[in-house]
Amino acid sequence: MKGEPLTILLVEDNLDHAELVIRNMEDFQVANTIIHVEDGEAALDYLHGRGKYADRQQFPLPHLMLLDLRLPKVDGLEVLKKVKTDEVLRPLPVVILTTSEAERDMAMAYEYHANSYVTKPVIFEEFSKLLRDLGFYWLAWNKRPW
C-alpha cells in the first residue's frame, strides 16, 4: 500500500445496495474515497470530467469502478462499452457488481472486456467478504494502471 489516495467509483442506482457497499468498504479501509453515482450518465460524466465533475482535484480518475448493469438512463453495459473503447479510460479496472445472474449479461460484459464479473451475494457475510476481497485484490494486489 502506497501512501497515495485511492478512489473507487461506485455506479449503483439502488441506494440501499450502495450504502451496503460503502459501509463495507469503509469498514475494511481499502480506499480513501468512494464516489457514488446513481446512473450510467452520471458515471460517464464523472469519468470524462464533465459538468459538475469537471474538477479533477475533487473528482479524480478512479482506480476501480464497481458497475451495476441495470441502470437508469444509460445502461451499465453501455457504460462499460464506452469505457473500454476509450483510449484513456480503457485500463481502468471495471468490476461488474450486479444482481443479475443471467448468462447473457455475463457474456456481454466479458464481450465488452469487463475485468471481472461478480454477483451480489444474498448472504450478508459473503457480501462483506466479497467486497473486502475485491478491494484488496484490485487496489492492493493488482498493479494499478495509474
Place this chain on the structure above:
Amino acid sequence: MINDDRSERRFPYIMAGVFLALAIGIITAGYVSFQNYQQRFRKEVESQLSAIVELKVGELDRWRKDRLEHGSIISRVETLSFLVRRFFADVPDPEIRRQLHGWLVNYSESFHYDQLRLLDVNGTTLMSLPEGRPPASVAVRKRIAEVVKSKQVTIVDFYRADSDKRVYLTMLIPIRSNLDENRVIGIIAMRIDPEKYLYPLIRQWPTASTTAETLLVRREGDDVLFLNELKYEKNSALNLRISLNNTTLPAAMAALGKEGIVEGVDYRDEPVFACLKTVPGTSWHLVARIDKAEIYAPLKERLWLMIAGVTLLIILAGVTMTLVWRQQRLAVYRRQAGIEREKGRLHDIIKRSLNEIYLFNRDTLQFIFVNDGGMANLGYSMNELQRLTVFDIIPEFTEESFRTAITPLLTGKQERLVFETIHRRKDGTPYQVEVYLQLIESGDAAVFLAIVNDITVRKQSEKELHNKNAELERFAYTVSHDLKSPIITIKGFTGALEKDLLKGNYERMAGDLRRVSNAADKMNDLLRDLLELSTIGHVVNAPEPVSMNILVDDVLAQLAGPLNNNNLNVVVQSGLPSVFCDRRRMAEVVQNLVENAIKHTGEQAVPQILFGMREESGVNIYFVQDNGTGIDERYHKIIFGLFNKLDSKSSGTGIGLALVKRIIEVHGGQVWVESEGVGKGSRFCFTVSKM
C-alpha cells in the same frame, strides 16, 4: 404401365396364335382319328372279303374233290367195268345193257348229275341218260383221248353245250377193262349243271351288300374268261373275256395268279376292292369284289361327320377366343377410360390446389404449368407464365445462381430442395415463400416440380412470436433482478444491524430498519404490479362504449388525495367522444398516466395536467399532458419497458408504463410520449382502434 401396353398390343397376336394352334390341333386330331377309323374299317372289309373268299374257295375245292372222289370210286367198280366191257363186246347183250342202264340210272339219281353218258374211247355216245341225247359236245369229246390215255378221272371245265348252248361241266370217268387194268374201254361222262350248286354257291354273299359279288374266272390265252353270270352283265358266263393287259382289272390279276387283297377297277369301270384266290388243282380263280363306293359310303358319312365336328370345334374355339379377346379389350378400354378419368381428376385437383404448384422445363427452366393458386398469387396468366422462366419471379436468384442451386437435384445428390425465398408478383410486390423443389423424371421427360407455400403470414407470426419470446425473456430477467434486489437489501441491512448491535452503534439502526422495511414494501408492490400485468391479455372484460369524460372524472376522483397533496390542477377537455373499450382497463391506463404525471411534476411551481384529444388523419389521439420534468428524447422508447425507471429515486416499481403499453396494445392501439426535452413537460399519447 409400359409393359402393360406392350402386352396389350401383343394380346391379339397371342390370341390368333392360340387359335391357330388349336385349329391345327383339332384338324390333326380329326385327321388322325379318321385315318384310324378308315384303316380299321378297311381292315374289317378286307378281312370280310378274305373270309368269304377262303370259305368259297374251300367249298369249291371240297366240291371238286368230292366229285373226283366219286368219279374215282365209280371208275373202280369192277361190276361196272365188267358190264361196260361186255357192253362194248361185239355182240350186244340186252341183259348187259339193261344192267348197265340200271347202274347209270342209279348214279344219276343218287348224285343229281344232270346227264350221264356212256362213251366209247372215241367219244361216241353209246348210252345216255336221259336217253336219246345228241352226241356229246365237242368240248367233252376233245378230252376223251386224254382221259383214255391218263386213265384219270377228269373234269371238263365250264363249257357251252353244243345242243342247248348252256354252261355245263362234265366229269369224265375212265372205265377200265376188268381184264386188263391198263386198258380203258369206255368213259362215263357225268354232266354237271352249275346252276344247281356251283353258281348259287358263287353267287351267294353272306352279308348284306348291294354291290358285293363273287366271280369265277380262268385264264384263256391272253384273256381272262368269266365263268359265271355276272351281277351287272347278262349272259357273261363263258362269253365275257377281257384282255389280261387290263392290269387294273382284279379278274385279270387273279387270272395271272395274284392272290390276296387288291384294289382295282372292275368290268364295269367301277373302283373296287377285291380279294383273289386260286382254287387249288383248277384253273379257276375266285374274285370277291365290292365297290369302293359302297365301302366308302359309311366312311364318307363318317368323314362328313368328322369335318362337321372339326369345323364346329374350330368355330367354337374361334368364338371362345373372340369372346376372350373382346373381354380383354373391354377390360383394357375400361382401364384406359379409368386412367383417363383419374388423370382428368388429378389434373383438376392439382389445378385447384391453393398451394402454388409449378412445373418447369429441366433445361430451359421455362414454366410448363402453373396451377390456379400460383397464377392467383403472382397475378400472371398461364400464357404470360409460359413465356417466363423461374428466375423471372425469384429476384433473389440470377439464372446462374439458380442453376447452381438446383445442381444437387440434377446430379441426383439430393432428391428434394427445400428453401425460402421471395416471389415477385406481376405488379412487382414481393411475398415470402417456402419452396419444395423436386426433379421428376417420368418416362423420357424430366420436369421440375415446385410446390410453393406463401409464408407471409407465417413469417409475420414468427416475428411476433420472436418478439413475444424476447419480451418474455426480458420479463423473466427483470423480475429475477428486481425481486432479488430487495432481498439483498434486507439481508444486507439485517446483517449490518447485527453488526451495529454488537458494536453498540445505535444511531444507524433506525435508518437500517427503515431500509429493510422499505425493501419489503417494494417487494410487495412489485408482486402486486406483476400480478396485475400478468392478467392483461388473459382477463379481458367485454368491451363496451365508454364515455371518456365520465371515465377520466372517475379516475381523478380516486386520485384526489395525491393530486391535492401536490397542488395539481387537472383540466379535462369537454365533449370527448365515447370509446369502445374495456372500461376497467381503460381506467387503469388513465390512472397510470395521471400518476406518472404526478410523480414527475418536478420543481414546477404550478403543476398542471391536461387530459385531451386531438384528431390526426381520422384517428382520435388521447393524451395526458403535464408541465413537469419532461423526458430526454433518448429515453422515449425505454420508459415503456418493464421496470425501467429514469429516476432511481422516484417512487413506483417501473411497471406502470409497461402496463399502459400492454393494455393499449390489447385494445389494438398505440402509446407513445412526446416531449421537447428536460424541463419542458411531457405528453403521453394513445390511440384505441375502433373495435
